[in-house]
Amino acid sequence: VRPPSPLFPLQGGLNEKLLFLFLSTYCDQVHAVRMAGVRATQKLALAFGADWVRATLIPHLRDLFLAQGASYLQRVTVLHAVRDLLLPGVERPGATPDSPLASIAEDVLPILLGALGDSVPNVRFVGAQALQSALAARVYSPARVAADILPPLVTLSREDKDKDVQYFASRAVEEARTA
Amino acid sequence: VEDDDEVLLLLGEQLGAFVPFVGGPQYAALLMGPLGVLASAEETVVREKAVESACTVIAQLSPEAVMESVVPVLQRLTAGDWFTARVSAAGLFRATYERVGDSDSKRILRGLFVQLASDETPMVRRAVAKAVGPLCGVVEHEYVLSDLIPAFHTLASEEPDSVRLLAVEGCTSIARVLSAAENASLILPLVAACARDKSWRVRNDVARELPALAEAVGDSALAELLPLFQGLLRDPEAEVRASAARGLARFSKLAGVDAFLSQLLPAVDLLSGTDSPAAVKTAVAGAVMDLPSVLTLTPEGCARALVPLIDRLLDDENNDVKLRVLEGLPGVAPSLTRAYLEASVLPVLEKLGADPLWRVRERVIEQLPLLVSNLVSSCPPQAPPLCVPPHPSSHCRAV
Numbered sequence: 327v328r329p330p331s332p333l334f335p336l337q338g339g340l341n342e343k344l345l346f347l348f349l350s351t352y353c354d355q356v357h358a359v360r361m362a363g364v365r366a367t368q369k370l371a372l373a374f375g376a377d378w379v380r381a382t383l384i385p386h387l388r389d390l391f392l393a394q395g396a397s398y399l400q401r402v403t404v405l406h407a408v409r410d411l412l413l414p415g416v417e418r419p420g421a422t423p424d425s426p427l428a429s430i431a432e433d434v435l436p437i438l439l440g441a442l443g444d445s446v447p448n449v450r451f452v453g454a455q456a457l458q459s460a461l462a463a464r465v466y467s468p469a470r471v472a473a474d475i476l477p478p479l480v481t482l483s484r485e486d487k488d489k490d491v492q493y494f495a496s497r498a499v500e501e502a503r504t505a
Numbered sequence: 506v507e508d509d510d511e512v513l514l515l516l517g518e519q520l521g522a523f524v525p526f527v528g529g530p531q532y533a534a535l536l537m538g539p540l541g542v543l544a545s546a547e548e549t550v551v552r553e554k555a556v557e558s559a560c561t562v563i564a565q566l567s568p569e570a571v572m573e574s575v576v577p578v579l580q581r582l583t584a585g586d587w588f589t590a591r592v593s594a595a596g597l598f599r600a601t602y603e604r605v606g607d608s609d610s611k612r613i614l615r616g617l618f619v620q621l622a623s624d625e626t627p628m629v630r631r632a633v634a635k636a637v638g639p640l641c642g643v644v645e646h647e648y649v650l651s652d653l654i655p656a657f658h659t660l661a662s663e664e665p666d667s668v669r670l671l672a673v674e675g676c677t678s679i680a681r682v683l684s685a686a687e688n689a690s691l692i693l694p695l696v697a698a699c700a701r702d703k704s705w706r707v708r709n710d711v712a713r714e715l716p717a718l719a720e721a722v723g724d725s726a727l728a729e730l731l732p733l734f735q736g737l738l739r740d741p742e743a744e745v746r747a748s749a750a751r752g753l754a755r756f757s758k759l760a761g762v763d764a765f766l767s768q769l770l771p772a773v774d775l776l777s778g779t780d781s782p783a784a785v786k787t788a789v790a791g792a793v794m795d796l797p798s799v800l801t802l803t804p805e806g807c808a809r810a811l812v813p814l815i816d817r818l819l820d821d822e823n824n825d826v827k828l829r830v831l832e833g834l835p836g837v838a839p840s841l842t843r844a845y846l847e848a849s850v851l852p853v854l855e856k857l858g859a860d861p862l863w864r865v866r867e868r869v870i871e872q873l874p875l876l877v878s879n880l881v882s883s884c885p886p887q888a889p890p891l892c893v894p895p896h897p898s899s900h901c902r903a904v
Contacts, residue, residue, distance in 0.1 A: 348873060370877060
C-alpha cells in the first residue's frame with residue numbers, strides 16, 4: 327500500500343504531480359526551459375540527497391533516455407543532467423564521504439555508455455563530453471575506465487563518421503590517459 | 506575649445522583622475538579651470554561628467570585652495586549667461602561647502618545657492634531641488650533652517666511639476682538632519698501637500714519615497730504618515746497605487762502588525778481585487794509575499810490576513826501576478842499549512858508548468874527546487890515515508 331503522497335514529501339522526494347512537472351521539462355520544445363530543468367535537477371539532488379537520486383531520479387532519467395520516438399534533444403538534456411550530477415558536491419551534506427557519488431556514478435554509467443552508441447552524432451559527442459568531465463572529476467576507478475569506458479571512446483575517436491564526435495571522443499581519451 | 510562632444514566627455518571624465526599627474530592635491534586646483542569650462546558646455550553628458558570630476562577634485566583640495574580656486578569658479582558658473590552653467594553650479598555646492606573652512610566663504614556659498622533656487626529657468630530650479638537634500642547633510646543646522654528650508658519650500662510648491670518631483674526626493678535627506686519637532690512643523694506639511702498634489706507624478710514620487718521618509722522621521726510622525734500612505738494606496742491613478750504597494754512591506758514594518766491589520770489591509774484587499782490593473786496586482790503580490798518576513802504575524806493572523814490575499818492572487822488571470830506569488834512562496838511557506846500548499850499552490854504550479862509561454866515554464870521550474878529545499882530545511886524530523894510514484898516519464902512524449 328502506498329502512503330498518501332503529501333505535496334512536498336521532503337525526505338521522500340517530489341510527489342507524483344511535481345515529479346511529472348519536473349520531468350516534463352526534459353522534453354520541452356524550448357532550450358531555455360530544458361536547461362532550467364537541468365539546473366533544477368542539480369538543486370533537487372542536493373535537497374533530497376543521494377538516496378532519492380538513486381531510487382527515483384536515475385530510473386526516470388534512464389527511462390527518458392531510452393524513450394522510444396523521443397527527440398534526440400531529450401537524450402542530450404538527460405546527458406547534461408547526468409554530467410552535472412557527477413560534479414563534486416552533489417552528495418547530501420553530512421552523508422558518508424565515499425559511498426554516494428561512487429554509487430551514483432555506477433548507476434548512470436549505462437546512460438553515458440549508451441550515448442556513445444546513439445544514432446545521432448550530437449548525442450554521441452555530448453556523451454563523450456559528459457564522460458570527459460566525469461573522468462576529470464575522477465569518479466570512476468582506473469579498472470572501470472580501462473575495461474568499459476576507454477575502449478568505446480577510442481573506437482569513436484578513430485572511426486566515427488562525424489568529425490565533432492571524433493574530436494570530443496579523443497579529448498575524453500586524453501583525459502582518461504592523463505588520469 | 507574642441508567641438509566634438511565625445512572628446513569633451515572623455516576629457517571631463519579623465520580630469521577627475523588627473524590629480525596625481527599635476528603634482529598631487531596641492532596643485533589640483535589647476536584642474537578647476539578646465540573643469541569649470543567643461544561644466545558650462547552645452548551638452549548635458551559633458552557637463553554631468555565635468556561636475557562629477559570636479560567633485561572628486563574638490564574633495565582632495567585644502568580649505569584654502571577651495572576658497573581661492575573653487576569659490577570663484579562657482580561664482581562664475583552661478584552668474585553664467587547660459588542656464589547650462591547654472592545647472593552645473595548646483596551640483597557643486599555640496600562638495601565645496603564640505604571643504605571650505607571659513608564662515609565668509611560659507612555665507613557666500615549659501616547666498617549663491619539661495620539665489621539659484623529662484624532662478625528663472627526651470628532646469629536650474631530642478632537642479633537645485635535635486636541638490637538641496639545632499640547639501641542639507643553638510644550645512645550647519647541653523648542655516649538649514651534659516652536659508653535652505655525656505656528655498657526648499659518655494660521649490661516644492663512651484664510649477665512645473667518636474668521641480669516639485671525632485672523636491673519630494675529631497676525631503677528624506679532633509680528629514681534626516683532635522684529634529685522630530687522641526688520635521689513635524691517644516692517637512693510633514695510639505696509631504697502632506699505633495700501626497701495630495703494635483704500632478705500624479707508628484708504623488709507617485711511621494712508613494713515611492715514614503716517608506717524611506719517614514720524611516721527618516723521616526724516613529725513620532727507615523728500617525729501622520731499612515732493616512733497619507735492609505736490615501737496613496739487608494740489613489741485614482743494606478744501607477745501611484747502600484748508605487749505605494751511596492752513600499753508596503755517596508756512601511757508596514759514601521760507601522761507594526763496592528764496598524765497593518767486595521768488600517769492598511771483593507772486597502773491592500775481592494776488592490777488585489779479583480780478590477781485592479783495587472784501592474785498594481787503584481788506589485789501587491791510582491792509586497793504581500795514580503796510581509797511575513799517583516800511583520801510578526803501569528804499563524805492565525807497569517808491565515809486570516811494573508812491567506813485570502815494569496816488565494817486571490819494565485820487565482821488571478823495574469824501570469825505575472827501568479828509567478829510573483831510563487832516566487833515569494835519559499836519565504837512564506839513556513840507560515841502556511843501543508844494542506845493549504847497542497848490544495849492551493851500545487852494546482853497553480855501544475856497549470857503554470859504547462860503554460861504556452863516558455864518563460865513562464867522556465868520560471869516555474871526554477872522556483873520548484875527553491876520551494877522544495879525551503880521546506881526540507883523547515884521540515885520536522887519525522888518526515889513522511891518515501892514514496893515512489895509510477896514513472897511519469899512514460900507520459901512524456903517527444904516533440
